[in-house]
Amino acid sequence: MSNNNLIKGSLQTIILKLLEENEKMYGYEITQRVKELTEGEIKITEGALYPALHKLEAEGLLTTEIQQVDNRVRKYYSLTKNGQKEVSAKMSELQSFVGNLQRILDPEWKPGLA
Amino acid sequence: MSNNNLIKGSLQTIILKLLEENEKMYGYEITQRVKELTEGEIKITEGALYPALHKLEAEGLLTTEIQQVDNRVRKYYSLTKNGQKEVSAKMSELQSFVGNLQRILDPEWKPGLA
DNA sequence: AAAACATACCCAAGTTTCTTATGTATATAA
DNA sequence: TTATATACATAAGAAACTTGGGTATGTTTT
Numbered sequence: 001m002s003n004n005n006l007i008k009g010s011l012q013t014i015i016l017k018l019l020e021e022n023e024k025m026y027g028y029e030i031t032q033r034v035k036e037l038t039e040g041e042i043k044i045t046e047g048a049l050y051p052a053l054h055k056l057e058a059e060g061l062l063t064t065e066i067q068q069v070d071n072r073v074r075k076y077y078s079l080t081k082n083g084q085k086e087v088s089a090k091m092s093e094l095q096s097f098v099g100n101l102q103r104i105l106d107p108e109w110k111p112g113l114a
Numbered sequence: 115m116s117n118n119n120l121i122k123g124s125l126q127t128i129i130l131k132l133l134e135e136n137e138k139m140y141g142y143e144i145t146q147r148v149k150e151l152t153e154g155e156i157k158i159t160e161g162a163l164y165p166a167l168h169k170l171e172a173e174g175l176l177t178t179e180i181q182q183v184d185n186r187v188r189k190y191y192s193l194t195k196n197g198q199k200e201v202s203a204k205m206s207e208l209q210s211f212v213g214n215l216q217r218i219l220d221p222e223w224k225p226g227l228a
Numbered sequence: 229a230a231a232a233c234a235t236a237c238c239c240a241a242g243t244t245t246c247t248t249a250t251g252t253a254t255a256t257a258a
Numbered sequence: 259t260t261a262t263a264t265a266c267a268t269a270a271g272a273a274a275c276t277t278g279g280g281t282a283t284g285t286t287t288t
Contacts, residue, residue: 008122008245008274010215017219028265037221038214048246050267071254072265091219098212100152101124105131105205107151122245122274142236162275164238185283186236 011044011052013090016061019079020087024065026074027053053077061086125158125166127204130175133193134201138179140188141167167191175200 018033019025025033031044056062061083065076079087102109132147133139139147145158170176175197179190193201216223 011245014215014218021221026265027267028263034218037217041210042214042218045247046265046267047248047269052245054267070264073253074265094215094219096155098215100156101128101208101212103151104128104148104156105208107135125274140236142234146235159276160236160238161240161277166274168238184235187282188236 010094011048012056013094014044015049015052015056015077016079016083016087016090019062019077020084024076024078026076028074056083124208125162126170127208128158129163129166129170129191130193130197130201130204133176133191134198138190138192140190142188170197 014034015030018030027046027049031046031049034042034044053062057064057077060080062077063080065078067074067076099111102111128148129144132144141160141163145160145163148156148158167176171178171191174194176191177194179192181188181190213225
């Protein structure tokens with residue numbers, strides 16, 4: 001799936017933020033949620049998503065829990081305590097980056113305006 | 115220089131946009147402009163900048179012109195016609211991506227609001 | 229005078245993060 | 259029975275960086 005080349009590095013933040021809002025999600029669900037929220041414009045590839053999830057788990061930010069649903073295995077991810085801390089950190093990093101981008105690309109831009 | 119991990123993918127757009135606004139800039143000048151505009155928060159590394167400039171030139175989006183200033187060589191870059199077209203394309207790509215990011219990360223967000 | 233910093237260009241090795249392609253398996257719809 | 263949807267996963271390769279060099283001149287600090 002997919003064809004969006006931009007801002008490599010924001011996938012982790014997306015995953016963490018969705019998990020902050022949802023308590024518990026599985027991989028496939030994350031791809032679908034992102035697709036919904038962006039009306040199909042951003043499609044997370046599985047080749048990007050699963051390695052990212054595994055990495056976040058290895059770093060201790062996520063824990064997993066396997067569930068059987070209709071003869072299908074689902075691997076649910078949720079935030080650890082460290083994960084909860086990291087969400088805020090990653091979010092403000094990204095938001096400050098986007099703010100800086102605006103300052104570079106749109107000299108008229110002021111924070112708090114359209 | 116530098117210590118900002120994000121930006122993957124947006125550097126080309128930054129270069130093109132600055133050149134749209136300034137007609138003609140040299141590499142070092144670009145790093146300084148970005149530093150100014152972001153109050154030191156984004157520092158373009160030379161290891162990232164020069165390869166990016168060379169690539170954009172190879173793609174026919176930029177042309178160069180060498181000038182001697184105080185016994186120092188400066189390589190000025192400016193947009194070609196194709197470069198001028200690409201600025202708009204890259205800008206709307208990036209803006210739509212940022213919009214989608216907002217939709218994912220901030221469910222309250224609506225375009226045109228703070 | 230020497231050292232440090234600023235200006236100005238460049239490249240190469242290595243890392244991270246992605247894309248693309250592939251594989252496994254079950255369930256349902258055409 | 260073929261395709262699509264659900265659900266996981268890995269591996270090769272590409273792209274865009276970081277880090278750490280190198281060259282050279284001019285200025286400021288110690």
